[in-house]
Amino acid sequence: MSTHAVADPVPQEALAELRHLLGERFSTGASVLEQHSHDESWHHPQAPHAVVWPETSDEVASIVQICSRHAMPVIPFGTGTSLEGQVVATAGGVSIDMMRMNRILRVSPEDLDATVEAGVTRKQLNEHLRDQGLFFPVDPGADASIGGMTATRASGTNAVRYGTMREVVLALKVVTPDGRIVETARRSRKSAAGYDLTRLFVGSEGTLGVITEITVRLFGIPEAISAATVSFPDIGSAVDAVIVTIQSGLQMARIELLDELQIEAINAYSGLENPVAPTLFLEFHGTTDGVGEQAERMGEICRDFGGSDFVWVTRQEDRNRLWQARHDAAWAAKALRPGCAMWPTDVCVPISRLAECIAATKEDLETTHIPAPIAGHVGDSNFHLVFLIDPDDPAELAEAERLNTRLVRRALAMDGTCTGEHGVGLGKMAFLEEEHGGAVDLMRQMKQALDPGNIMNPGKIFAM
């Protein structure tokens, strides 16, 4: 893989100061730089000049102060599992690897909240919580860091019931681009005290500061959980069943769609035998009676739309297997074409347009030889494609770009968004302007105000 392409001379003085500050927790080793040059997407890797591993917010502040003085780019780095090139060091600089800040600082079962350092992963937090009967619901496919999930406004399969990072983050500790440590809010569930600084940083993709601590809402593990898979004769019927479910007010915990290609992929990858057909993965949370009632109603709706081959599971072990298969969807897709690179993309539309949007997208995919399974959090009207491409074939890159552009423009024409949960990073920058028009100038004004030197993850979300 390539290293950074910055023409500037190597910022030796800044690097020396960082090395002095961090000792062995500073590195310019080739393999370390390579690891921090890319995320899990197809975007062209570009390495930072150095990587540092702070252990406290104070150290992060010192690092940012040094970088600020030397006008050196700062790229916050978690598990490296972003999907739009968010951690690629397009202008060199320092990657701040947050994974040594992985302490769970506080859990309050009474208040149903916890404070964690940015490097704590979602699975680590849930392991820690399990014995207390609590869980943290946001679950992107990867076992991402909660700092990274905050920065990209991550979402997942539970969002239809429990919300995304936008809803579950209560407060943040942040290092600002000038190296101050700031807390965005108190721990109360509601507040009307001033501008919503918390939501300002949720989804800012490292461009406004480094998130070092996150206070999140937790939820009680429900008394009863029931999950199911249901097959449909065609994707339109599956989507129509989802729309009726959401509109009827049935409170699903999860409602996920996989198309027949994605089912084929997970069957092969996870040794499963799901019927190869568009399939909904469902889950209900509540009391025993409540879950029974919801499941029965949902069953009726699915049958109305031709749903069949219901498989119900309630034991935790069986449910885990079912959802692991769903979470592995991207890896399973990748395995469909050995040696390929993934170009994942996602859009989100008003649910009244979801069936039409997916149908038009499927039609589009019939015109290409590039495999592109569909999976989606359809309860939120958010769905994903993964283009499986040969990264060394310019024609395939161009073809994926063409299909992606058509997908995004289709979603925008339906009053949807260019990304429901992956964020903008490098991959959706052009579309951000199409989506927001003049509002991107407001974003620029805010960026300019908070980071006048443009050191924080420069070149992401929008050009300055």
Place this chain on the structure above:
Amino acid sequence: MSTHAVADPVPQEALAELRHLLGERFSTGASVLEQHSHDESWHHPQAPHAVVWPETSDEVASIVQICSRHAMPVIPFGTGTSLEGQVVATAGGVSIDMMRMNRILRVSPEDLDATVEAGVTRKQLNEHLRDQGLFFPVDPGADASIGGMTATRASGTNAVRYGTMREVVLALKVVTPDGRIVETARRSRKSAAGYDLTRLFVGSEGTLGVITEITVRLFGIPEAISAATVSFPDIGSAVDAVIVTIQSGLQMARIELLDELQIEAINAYSGLENPVAPTLFLEFHGTTDGVGEQAERMGEICRDFGGSDFVWVTRQEDRNRLWQARHDAAWAAKALRPGCAMWPTDVCVPISRLAECIAATKEDLETTHIPAPIAGHVGDSNFHLVFLIDPDDPAELAEAERLNTRLVRRALAMDGTCTGEHGVGLGKMAFLEEEHGGAVDLMRQMKQALDPGNIMNPGKIFAM
């Protein structure tokens, strides 16, 4: 009432331009200015130089452009029911009365959302929605405009289940301080596309722009609704019942506390005969079976804490009467002391501290002769006092200020916030600094970036 106290000469040129633009929808009449000099709180009235009534976003943009050119303050004005002096024209200028922009532009039952102009009130929207089986849940006491509710991040009795304006606003049309019209988001339920401009304006209290259109989430009217009142031997028992309820994961639609003085007030005001004791007002939404199950569990919890005198109501007419009494709480309180002024205040704490916070507050109130009933959205751990004061008695103002300061500092010491839903306005400015510390500087940087001339509702939330 007094008019504005600005020493500057009257901005004749700007006023002439506005008069030319708006004709009869421009006024400098004394009674109009007086109406726009105050909200419903005790804050000292100060009148604007003029009031205008735009009918379109384009007109709002033209107004703001004129004001921007002449450095004239702009105060967005809805129903005038704010509670911390948000609409007081502390530096004169122009009040933009939004109440002629009262069209419901679009309702999508399929997507469970609607777009309204800023002057539409919450009751107006709900009247419009009822026949479609939908409702809009956010319900501050007043029949406020949805623009004003957005600007103050309003909340109400349903927030414990349906969220506050922070959660239910999907997108905004806003006129920026330089007179551009900007849309903050598309209509999809989720988005990870750039900074969260929507949440930036929700709660900005008119200091960053004029909100002209709001797209909000709607909800289906539940199949079954059951409401109840329950009396408790003391306020601590009532609060403990709430805490156990929330911690147990029971999904209440509403869970409200009124202390014995507030009960006395609503009995007198609304001709009711509730036992004069700390009382919870409850509501359950769901399926018939689900509501029955929740109500039974809640009943058990209340009885465990000495709850008695349960009154259950399910007919809409009876429920309306129950909740009207709750919504009239402030007016009922005011009637306890004829001729008094209200000094309403609210705080919000982590729920583990709620009982302690209310108990210490009650103790404090025993040291004063000023009546101050307590009511609260205790499911969110948010509660209100209304100090009933003689506004012409400086000793009473000082005493209310002393009690309010102790209340807020108590909440802050418990990691709570100086306001859960009324906003900062003029009344909580000093506490905002205590609560947020250095983070207020970030708010100032954003204000400075978006409104460098400081024309938008100057002097509110924080000093520049």
